[in-house]
Amino acid sequence: MSLPSSPAMPGQSLINGTHDGPVGMDRDVDVLVVGAGPTGSTAAKYAALGGADVLLIEKRSEIGTPVRCGEGVAKRWLEEIGLDPSNGFICHEVDGARVIAPDGTTLVLDETRAGNECGYVLERDLFDRHLAKDAAKAGADILIKTSAVGLRREDGAVVGARGEHMGETFDVRARVVIGADGFESQVGRWAELQTHLRTRDIDACLQYTMVGIGGDARLNDVYLGSCAPGGYAWVFWKAPDVANVGIGVNLSKIHDRAEAKRYLDALIARTPALAKGEIVEEVAGAVSVSLPLERTVAGGVMLAGDAARLIDPLTGGGILNGCLSGKFAGEVAALAVETKDASESALRAYETRWRARMEEELARHYLIKERLIRVDDDTINKVIRTIASVGMERVTTQSVLEAIRTRHPEILALFDGLL
Numbered sequence: 001m002s003l004p005s006s007p008a009m010p011g012q013s014l015i016n017g018t019h020d021g022p023v024g025m026d027r028d029v030d031v032l033v034v035g036a037g038p039t040g041s042t043a044a045k046y047a048a049l050g051g052a053d054v055l056l057i058e059k060r061s062e063i064g065t066p067v068r069c070g071e072g073v074a075k076r077w078l079e080e081i082g083l084d085p086s087n088g089f090i091c092h093e094v095d096g097a098r099v100i101a102p103d104g105t106t107l108v109l110d111e112t113r114a115g116n117e118c119g120y121v122l123e124r125d126l127f128d129r130h131l132a133k134d135a136a137k138a139g140a141d142i143l144i145k146t147s148a149v150g151l152r153r154e155d156g157a158v159v160g161a162r163g164e165h166m167g168e169t170f171d172v173r174a175r176v177v178i179g180a181d182g183f184e185s186q187v188g189r190w191a192e193l194q195t196h197l198r199t200r201d202i203d204a205c206l207q208y209t210m211v212g213i214g215g216d217a218r219l220n221d222v223y224l225g226s227c228a229p230g231g232y233a234w235v236f237w238k239a240p241d242v243a244n245v246g247i248g249v250n251l252s253k254i255h256d257r258a259e260a261k262r263y264l265d266a267l268i269a270r271t272p273a274l275a276k277g278e279i280v281e282e283v284a285g286a287v288s289v290s291l292p293l294e295r296t297v298a299g300g301v302m303l304a305g306d307a308a309r310l311i312d313p314l315t316g317g318g319i320l321n322g323c324l325s326g327k328f329a330g331e332v333a334a335l336a337v338e339t340k341d342a343s344e345s346a347l348r349a350y351e352t353r354w355r356a357r358m359e360e361e362l363a364r365h366y367l368i369k370e371r372l373i374r375v376d377d378d379t380i381n382k383v384i385r386t387i388a389s390v391g392m393e394r395v396t397t398q399s400v401l402e403a404i405r406t407r408h409p410e411i412l413a414l415f416d417g418l419l
Contacts, residue, residue, distance in 0.1 A: 027171070029141075030176070032054075034178065035181040036063045037182070037305070037306075041131035042323045042327050044178075045138045050330065051334055052176075055172060061145050063144065064127070072220055073122060081323045089127035091123045093120050094217075094219060096108060098221050099384060108219065121220075149161075149162050151177065152171060156299060160174040175300070176300060176301070177301045178304055178329050183286075183306040187307065197290055198290070200251065200252035201288055201291075202286050204257040205284065208246065209238070210279055212241055214272070215237075221234065224380050224384070225377045226376075229249055229253035230373045248260075289313040289369055291309065292308060292309045296308040297344055302329045304322065379411060
């Protein structure tokens with residue numbers, strides 16, 4: 001049976017609308033979602049809205065923390081997900097971004113030139129909890145401090161998972177399991193889906209939250225070139241003198257992940273507006289910059305968001321694709337419950353939907369990323385100077401190509417067949 005949302009069962013407590021742990025009993029639900037990030041909460045919400053009994057489990061004691069995210073997002077994706085901008089999870093709105101070349105040339109991309117690609121800086125912990133509350137309101141039950149430790153199978157198909165809370169194990173029987181447990185997804189490995197990553201398909205990331213820094217809080221900053229080999233550095237403002245200052249460095253370009261800190265510290269030291277600030281928080285992690293998985297479904301299981309490698313390999317952004325794929329997975333899971341068919345062939349409807357929406361863009365961005373890893377500072381300087389000097393009203397792929405073709409046609413060979 002599924003857990004009631006309230007009141008708490010004997011031996012359980014309710015924390016922020018979530019259950020604090022199992023009561024030593026097995027569970028029987030329609031859909032089990034592993035991971036309560038944006039992907040998992042969205043999947044749980046839409047599965048519940050589709051009439052399924054849903055259990056969402058999260059290994060951390062508090063949904064949304066610790067934050068491992070730059071927290072910058074474009075306005076357009078809120079619209080596509082159907083979320084209204086809210087002061088409950090948005091801490092700052094920016095007018096655009098400054099793209100800074102190695103030689104200091106700056107290209108300003110504001111709303112007049114980039115449209116709704118400009119956007120917001122989130123309070124990511126509050127955002128994650130907002131989505132989890134939406135899932136709970138839709139009818140999903142949530143268990144925190146609860147990990148999946150393995151999948152349950154019958155006749156080769158996944159029929160649930162084994163969970164663990166505070167050293168106590170219990171079984172969850174479910175018609176569908178949705179793995180939303182990040183790019184290191186254990187659910188994917190247990191389901192025997194190919195999840196191996198090459199070194200060049202991982203970026204090592206480090207971010208400081210800094211206070212007392214200077215700069216124009218109306219524009220986020222993006223630094224390109226050898227200051228962040230194979231990736232980029234960023235300043236995402238949270239208040240007039242507070243920002244997330246971070247870096248992503250491709251692992252193929254460094255000897256170990258600790259080098260990311262040396263690159264970030266060096267950038268801050270030579271940027272006076274940043275150097276005068278103080279670090280109040282530091283988070284480190286990694287992000288996949290790969291192609292999506294070849295298979296994201298198996299009998300009784302689907303992978304969504306980062307677990308399916310749906311992170312944009314060019315930007316490292318994963319929230320939009322996570323929420324979209326979570327929505328698709330939740331809707332397909334609800335249909336599988338209704339039709340009593342969670343076979344691999346039935347669940348392929350999910351794969352068809354996410355591929356139609358995002359596969360082409362992800363593949364193109366991956367190929368661009370592969371080329372950009374080899375681009376030197378001089379080439380980046382030429383491109384940014386060219387775009388900045390032309391003064392184009394709208395910055396589009398076509399307008400950028402035309403400007404480069406006119407002034408530096410040799411650079412176009414780097415992207416032949418991609419754009």
